[in-house]
Amino acid sequence: MATLVLLRHGESEWNVKGLFTGWVDVTLSPTGEEEARRGGELLLEAGIRPGVVHTSVLTRAIRTANIALEAAGLLWLPVKRSWRLNERHYGALQGKDKAQTRAEFGDEQFMLWRRSYDVPPPPIADDDEYSQVGDGRYSLLPSELVPRTECLKDVVGRMLPYWYDEIVPDLAAGRDVLVVAHGNSLRALVKHLEGISDADIAGLNIPTGIPLRYELDADFRPVGKGEYLDPEAAKAAIEAVANQGKK
Numbered sequence: 001m002a003t004l005v006l007l008r009h010g011e012s013e014w015n016v017k018g019l020f021t022g023w024v025d026v027t028l029s030p031t032g033e034e035e036a037r038r039g040g041e042l043l044l045e046a047g048i049r050p051g052v053v054h055t056s057v058l059t060r061a062i063r064t065a066n067i068a069l070e071a072a073g074l075l076w077l078p079v080k081r082s083w084r085l086n087e088r089h090y091g092a093l094q095g096k097d098k099a100q101t102r103a104e105f106g107d108e109q110f111m112l113w114r115r116s117y118d119v120p121p122p123p124i125a126d127d128d129e130y131s132q133v134g135d136g137r138y139s140l141l142p143s144e145l146v147p148r149t150e151c152l153k154d155v156v157g158r159m160l161p162y163w164y165d166e167i168v169p170d171l172a173a174g175r176d177v178l179v180v181a182h183g184n185s186l187r188a189l190v191k192h193l194e195g196i197s198d199a200d201i202a203g204l205n206i207p208t209g210i211p212l213r214y215e216l217d218a219d220f221r222p223v224g225k226g227e228y229l230d231p232e233a234a235k236a237a238i239e240a241v242a243n244q245g246k247k
């Protein structure tokens with residue numbers, strides 16, 4: 001049986017400001033750094049020893065992985081990174097204030113953009129200050145693969161090849177795996193793992209910095225639901241994520 005641990009990056013500077021972030025490369029807040037450290041300590045306390053780490057190519061996930069691994073005494077682990085684990089591209093909403101967007105467009109439209117399975121926000125313009133056009137980290141990607149916006153369904157579509165082609169082979173080789181990524185790329189992975197319906201996934205929110213552990217069977221399916229290593233802290237933090245955008 002293999003262990004898979006999912007870790008959303010610690011609180012970012014834009015989480016603090018209440019801005020839609022997506023592919024904009026913001027760093028961790030001081031609280032986020034502390035959460036990452038605590039995440040690593042929780043791994044250590046639970047006796048989890050991953051053999052390999054996978055992260056997105058965004059700074060907040062990379063730094064969270066580094067800080068957590070250092071706290072767990074595992075900074076030497078091999079790490080693989082992919083844009084396929086990036087946060088959902090938030091289109092033209094990137095850089096916009098969540099509470100202002102909610103006030104301007106109303107609760108229903110806000111929640112459609114934020115949590116519906118298949119309604120993407122309007123695409124971002126290439127000359128928008130928060131566009132990723134020209135960002136060197138995507139220079140080897142064919143331009144048609146660099147999104148201008150994404151809904152969660154799009155994230156599932158670009159994340160799953162990475163799950164099957166890169167993460168599952170590590171698990172099959174007998175390594176426990178730590179994935180450090182983002183609220184919505186992890187929602188996409190949890191949807192797949194737990195078989196959550198397109199409708200019910202709207203109700204799933206993932207807190208920052210608290211490791212979520214799965215035990216997987218021989219087919220790399222969870223034997224039970226995912227368990228947060230600090231369930232009490234997770235409960236309050238999940239509520240806070242769900243309520244973002246409410247003044």
Ligand SMILES: O=C(O)[C@@H](CO)OP(=O)(O)O
Nearest residue numbers: 019020021022087114183
């Ligand atoms: O802004 C974002 O990129 C994400 C994660 O912070 O936000 P939300 O939870 O609203 O999808």
